[in-house]
Amino acid sequence: MNCKKQTPRVAQSSSTSTLLVKEEMSNTPLRASSLYSPPGPTHHRHHRRNHLFTLSFPITGSNPHTSLHHLATTSNNPDRRRSAVMSSGDGLRPPFQLNDESDFDRIASPDDGLLSVCGFGSLLSERSARSTFPDLVDFRVARLNGFRRVFAHTAPIFFERGIANPETKEISSLSVEPCKGETLIVTVFNIRKSEIPSFIEREHEFRFLAVLPETLDGKPFASPAVLCARFSDEEYLQIRCKGSQEVYFQRYGRYNIHKIWRDDILPCRVYLRHCVLAAKSLGDAAYNNFLDHTFLGDRKTTIREYLATTGSGIMEEEPPELLKTRSIWDVKLLESALGSRSGEGLGGKLEDPNSVLAELFLLSFAPPSGRNVSFD
Incomplete structure (x- = not known):
């Protein structure tokens, strides 16, 4: 893959990382014949490494001195408790792929059943994360080396809610993919193991990778976190849909989506605005980092450049009309999500009204349980 060379903002280190996928992700989807197929019931877990290809690449390290430091918790007890996870089992080192629910056992704590999730788009907002995972714990800010964000796949929920624009190709959601020299600021939080099935269902189109973030001071976490990475259409059909065209139709085909991962589409305007606001909420x-390390499908245009040219005006646009007609449970969800910060609910003074409107819009995607909200 040709990764865009960014002007270094941080100091470099000589650390390396290993990605266990069949080949480095590129603009051309992987062929179905090269897929990592989940082993059948007669296979044992220690055989799985035979199905994977190990790719090593250098990554960058940094020690940014920013106001973010006070947001990054030093309470990593859940990570330390799970440190045994990485030294036991089949000995895989992050990044490695998680194909089904049983694979998530590799990174779940044997003590409390918690596992960590990486947020890189809308889940940079703690409010969004808590509206999706109400019982999450230990929300913190971290860095992830060797990956970049890309708007390069379609999301059915944008079509369901009428905010996709096929005519202008503004239909894309966000994922990440490996890229030498890139460093992302992400969030990490812990969820219960019992939430894994709903997590897989909600993030169905992604490749799940176990990755190893680090603190803002450059200290690697003691245990991996789940990251929603770029897939390919062939792998999605074979692995996630189990080869079923019917499953694919129910999720994508009925919206006339015949190709998920594309390089010729643009961000959904409403969703991009929310992601930018989420990143801004962290400082x-x-x-x-979001503006300069997030790219369009061409892998050349940064979001900063896009918002200054073709995408100008997105951040000034009003939220959709549907915000004015949502039922009362949306408001209650928003009050619950924001109450702990403002102390006054919707009737109080909130720091960022635009962010509140974006949050209410995101909550409008969810059923009354408030658990199916995120896009990354």
Whole structure:
């Protein structure tokens, strides 16, 4: 893959990482014949490494001195408790792929059943994360080396809610993919093992990777976190849909989506706006990192460049009309999500009204349980 060379903002280190996928992800989807197929019931877990290809690549390290430091918790007890996870089992080192629910056992704590999730788009917002995972714990800010964000796949929910624009190709959601020299500011939080099935269902189109983030001071986490990465259409059909065209139709085909992962589409305007606001809520370092390390499908145009040219006006647009007609449970969900911060609910003074409107819009995607909200 040709990764866009960014002007270094941080100091470099000589650390390396290993990605266990069949080949480095590129603009051309992987062939079905090269897929990592889940082993059948007669296979044992220790055989799985035979199905994977190990790819090593250098990554960058940094020690940014920003206001984000006070947001990154040093309470990593859940990570330390799970440190045994990485030294036991089949000995795989992150990044490695998680294909089904049983694979998530590799990174779940044997003590409390918690596992970590990486947020890189809408889940940069703690409010969004808590509206999706109400019982999450230990929300913190981290860095992830060797990956970049890309708007390069379609999301059915944008079509369901009428905010996709096929005519302008503004239909894309966000994922990440390996890229040498890139560093992302992400969030990490812990969820219960019992939430894995709903997590897989909600993030169905993604490749699940176990990755190893690090603190803002450059200290690697003691245990991996789940990251929603770029898939390919062939792998999605074979692995996630189990080869079923009917499953694919129910999720994508009925919206006339015949190709998920594309390089010729643009971000859904409403969703991009929300992601930018989510990053901004973490401070300047995360905000600038999102603008400069998130790309269109061409892998050349940064979101900063896009918002200054073709995408100008997106951040000034009003939220959709449907915000004005949502039922009362949306408001209650928003009050619950924001109450702990403002102390006054919707009737109080909120720091960022635009962010509140974006949050209410995101909550409008969810059923009354408030558990199916995120896009990354």
